[in-house]
Amino acid sequence: MEHEHKQHLLTPNQMAMADKAAVAAGVPAMDLMAAAGKAVADAVLARWSRCSVLVLCGPGNNGGDGFVVATLLHSAGWPVRLAFLGSMEQLSPEAAHFFHAWQGDVEGYSVDVLEQTDLVIDALFGAGLTRSLAGKARDMLDEIIARDIPVCAVDVPSGLDGATGAAFGVVAPAELTVTFFRKKPGHLLFPGRALCGELVVADIGIPAAVLEALDIQAWENSPELWYRDYPWPRLDGHKFHRGHALVYGGENMTGASRLTARGAMRIGAGLVTLAAPIKAWAVYATALTGVMVAKLEQSQEAEDFEELLLDPRYNAIAVGPGAGLVGFERIRTRKIVLAALVTGRATVLDADALSAFSGDPQTLLDAIVGPCVMTPHEGEFARIFPEMNKSPEMNKNHRDDKLTRARLAAKQSGAVVVLKGADTVIASPDGRAVINSNAPADLATGGSGDVLTGFIVGLLSQGTSQGMSPFNAAAAGVWLHGEVANTFGAGLIAEDLPDHLPKVLSAFKTRLFTFKK
Ligand SMILES: NC(=O)C1=CN([C@@H]2O[C@H](COP(=O)(O)OP(=O)(O)OC[C@H]3O[C@@H](n4cnc5c(N)ncnc54)[C@H](OP(=O)(O)O)[C@@H]3O)[C@@H](O)[C@H]2O)[C@@H](O)CC1
Ligand SMILES: Nc1ncnc2c1ncn2[C@@H]1O[C@H](COP(=O)(O)OP(=O)(O)O)[C@@H](O)[C@H]1O
Ligand SMILES: [K+]
Numbered sequence: 001m002e003h004e005h006k007q008h009l010l011t012p013n014q015m016a017m018a019d020k021a022a023v024a025a026g027v028p029a030m031d032l033m034a035a036a037g038k039a040v041a042d043a044v045l046a047r048w049s050r051c052s053v054l055v056l057c058g059p060g061n062n063g064g065d066g067f068v069v070a071t072l073l074h075s076a077g078w079p080v081r082l083a084f085l086g087s088m089e090q091l092s093p094e095a096a097h098f099f100h101a102w103q104g105d106v107e108g109y110s111v112d113v114l115e116q117t118d119l120v121i122d123a124l125f126g127a128g129l130t131r132s133l134a135g136k137a138r139d140m141l142d143e144i145i146a147r148d149i150p151v152c153a154v155d156v157p158s159g160l161d162g163a164t165g166a167a168f169g170v171v172a173p174a175e176l177t178v179t180f181f182r183k184k185p186g187h188l189l190f191p192g193r194a195l196c197g198e199l200v201v202a203d204i205g206i207p208a209a210v211l212e213a214l215d216i217q218a219w220e221n222s223p224e225l226w227y228r229d230y231p232w233p234r235l236d237g238h239k240f241h242r243g244h245a246l247v248y249g250g251e252n253m254t255g256a257s258r259l260t261a262r263g264a265m266r267i268g269a270g271l272v273t274l275a276a277p278i279k280a281w282a283v284y285a286t287a288l289t290g291v292m293v294a295k296l297e298q299s300q301e302a303e304d305f306e307e308l309l310l311d312p313r314y315n316a317i318a319v320g321p322g323a324g325l326v327g328f329e330r331i332r333t334r335k336i337v338l339a340a341l342v343t344g345r346a347t348v349l350d351a352d353a354l355s356a357f358s359g360d361p362q363t364l365l366d367a368i369v370g371p372c373v374m375t376p377h378e379g380e381f382a383r384i385f386p387e388m389n390k391s392p393e394m395n396k397n398h399r400d401d402k403l404t405r406a407r408l409a410a411k412q413s414g415a416v417v418v419l420k421g422a423d424t425v426i427a428s429p430d431g432r433a434v435i436n437s438n439a440p441a442d443l444a445t446g447g448s449g450d451v452l453t454g455f456i457v458g459l460l461s462q463g464t465s466q467g468m469s470p471f472n473a474a475a476a477g478v479w480l481h482g483e484v485a486n487t488f489g490a491g492l493i494a495e496d497l498p499d500h501l502p503k504v505l506s507a508f509k510t511r512l513f514t515f516k517k
Contacts, residue, residue, distance in 0.1 A: 005208050007225055009218040009435065010182050012127035012162040018181060021210035032180075032204050033061065033094045037068020039202030040121065040154050040178045044069070045076060047176060048150075051118035052079045056140065057099075058124035058158070059086030064095030065154045066123025067102050073121075074104060081117075083107040085124060085137060109136055111143040119150050122172065126155035126162075127184075132169035133159045144172040153177040156186060157195050164401040165192030165423075173197065181206045185218055185403050188435045189423045218403065221426070221436040221479045226472040227512060231462035233268065242270030243461025246314040247291075247454070248305065248336050249322055250329065251280035256322030256351070256450045258284070259494055261291045263454020264318070266498040267480070267505075269461040275308055277301050302335035309343050316461035317343070320350030320375075321450035330356050337364065344370030346460040346470060349415075350453040351380065358383035365413045371470045372415035373456055377449065381419055385409045407433055416470045418456075420449060424478050428471040436475075439482035447494030452481045454498065480504060 010018060023029050044053075055070040057063035063086060074080040084099075084106050091099060107113045114120075124137060133141065141159060144151060153174035156162050160171050162184035177196040179187060186192040187199055219225055234241060245264045249257030257274060264272045275294040276284045284293045296304040308314065317340040323333040333356040340347045347370065354376050357364040361384045376384060388405050406419040406427035419425045422444075424436040455477035463473050484497050484504045 005211055007219040007222050008182050008211055008216045009185050009188070009220055010214070010216060012129075012184060014214050014216065015127050015162070015181070015184065017214060018206055018210045021213065022206040025207060025210065027205050027207070029092075030094045030097060032206065033064050033098060034068055035204035036065045036154070036180050036202070037098070038072060039180065039200070039204060040065060040069045040152065041072035041076070043176060043178045043200050043202075044073065044119070044121070044152055048119055050078050052116055053081070053119045053121060054113055054117040055080060055082045055121040056124050057082060057084045057086070058137070059090045060125065060128045061092055061095055062123050062126030062128065062154055062158075064092060064098055065126075066121060067095065067098035069121050069123065069154070070104070071098070071102050080104060081107050081113060083109045083113045085109045085140075109140075111140055114140075114143055114147055114149060117149055119152065120144055120172070121154065122151050122158050122174065123154040124158035126158075129159070129161065129168060134169070138170055141170045141172045145170070150175050153196065155179050156184070156192075160186055160192050160195055162186040162192075164403065165189030166401060167191060167195070171195050176200065178202055180204045183220060185435060188220060188437050189402055189425075190421075193423060193437070217431050218433045218435065221434045221438070221475050223476075223479065223508060223511070225434065226468070226476045229463070229468040229472050230476060231268065231459065231468050232509070239270035240313070242268055243315050243463075244271040244273065244313045245269040245316045245318065245457045245461040246308065247272060247274045247457065248317075248319045248340075249274045249276040249280065249284060250324035250333070250352070251277040252324060252326075252329075253322035254280055254283050254287070256447060258287060258291075259447050259450040259498070260318055260321045260454035260457070261288065262498040263451040263501075264458035264461065265290055265454075266501045267455045267458035267477070269316070269458040272458075273308075273314070275305055301332055302339055305336050306339045309339065309345075314345070316346040316348070316457050318348040318350070318453050318457035320348075320353035321453055323352035323356070325352050325355055334363075338367050341367040341369065341372065346371040346373075346457075346463075348373045348375065348453050348457045348460065350375040350449065354380040354384050361385070368414045371460070372413075373418060373460070373470050373474045374409075374413065374415045375418040375420060375449065375453055375456065375474075377420045381405070381409065385412070403427075403433055403435065407431060416474050418452075418474050418478060420452075426471065426474045426478060432471065434475045436478045436482060438479060438486060440485050442488070442490060442492040443482070443485045445493055448481070448485075448497060451494055451497040452477060455481055455501075480508070483508075
């Protein structure tokens, strides 16, 4: 992962350090600000027709960028007005330079300036925001929202925390956000992602070499991060080279684990066995063809499952989808999970495998000894990590910060945590994290998470022999899941996900040539 720089996500602090490092390396700060303002003006000129623009400039360098934008749009012949929240004495030398370069008037900073404004350039606050917006800054944003005026944001919409995607009080949603050098987590995490609108990342002349010293631990999910380890079938391989995934299936919701098993097959597990209680065995055996079905005798399912695991060829295990939580099922699910974990083999825990430990999560966390991936949605996450919001490590203002929660959960459990949702975060116990951004809302359909479990266990079954780590398998599974949903489009149901995967894999394989260049 260290070779790939484009997917790096920088916190606002890291961005400020990158800025400083660029200046130390000889790039004049004035040039950075000029390039930032030009990138915003170019993006506006490319998207909007000539209209009446109001540039709102704040006291810091975000405001400095705003002065540049105002001057450039004015030169392009647009009617531009500028309002400044701050004082001359506060401005950095660069911002002061571009303030003086602005030839027009500076309007009084009051909501009246919004009259006859077709487009607002929001250059109030960017990476330097440290607290909730109040007073005149907030009133202006409230009024922009009330009047529904289109906004182009510089760096981030003012009031958005670039580190977490949370709003510091109110934020006026932007149609377009132009940021610089690299994205920040807050551009990808909700609500930030929705508040940014279209996101453009502009190169402003900061050399990529400055990234080396920043100890960056977050990336936007993309094949560049893991394609080198992707377990393509080997020319000389046979099915045992591609692993043998074992999926546990319960006796009532049989569809869930079947989706998991099919997902594992489609992503390339050499063999998949579904282990099912005898009562449901006939259902599974009738419905499945390529997937083998193993029988677990009544009332000794967990013991039979343990016995199956004596065969070392089962190199990756998935438990959870349809496992069961009602009455005795809950006890059985817990036993199956613990039997899987004690082997130390790669295990994916989802759905009921997590919920079965609600009220007693430590038993689960203590049992994780080998490579493990947990794939909770927010509800399941709260059952396994109920103390998370009370952690002293959490910043008081950022209790909902998904990136921090996923990281803490991974550290606490020793498992890779895939905290699902529209902005799925994949976190490793060592602190690395990936934010996924390609998943469409069409995935919000019953059973899609079961297929994801199948994709991940399928990759793990192949990966152990070929070097794909659980972290990379989880990131790859989540990305492919999103990509399949994207290419399938509207009307998607969970069953479509495994069956549409081959098309996406073929396209991905073709794209590999471009990655390798
Ligand atoms: N990094 C790069 O590569 C480049 C970055 N560039 C640009 O610089 C921007 C970062 O600039 P920045 O550091 O000056 O911060 P910025 O957001 O303008 O605000 C700081 C001011 O706001 C104030 N303040 C804070 N919170 C407040 C609140 N709630 N309510 C009221 N005031 C509040 C704070 O006051 P203080 O907290 O110190 O009291 C300080 O005066 C970045 O977003 C990008 O646009 C480009 O020019 C070139 C390359
Ligand atoms: N609005 C959304 N946008 C993108 N992806 C989503 C959205 N809602 C859900 N997903 C994805 O769909 C899957 C749903 O999984 P899960 O909640 O376990 O549902 P199920 O149990 O029905 O399979 C997850 O991978 C999640 O990230
Ligand atoms: K801004």
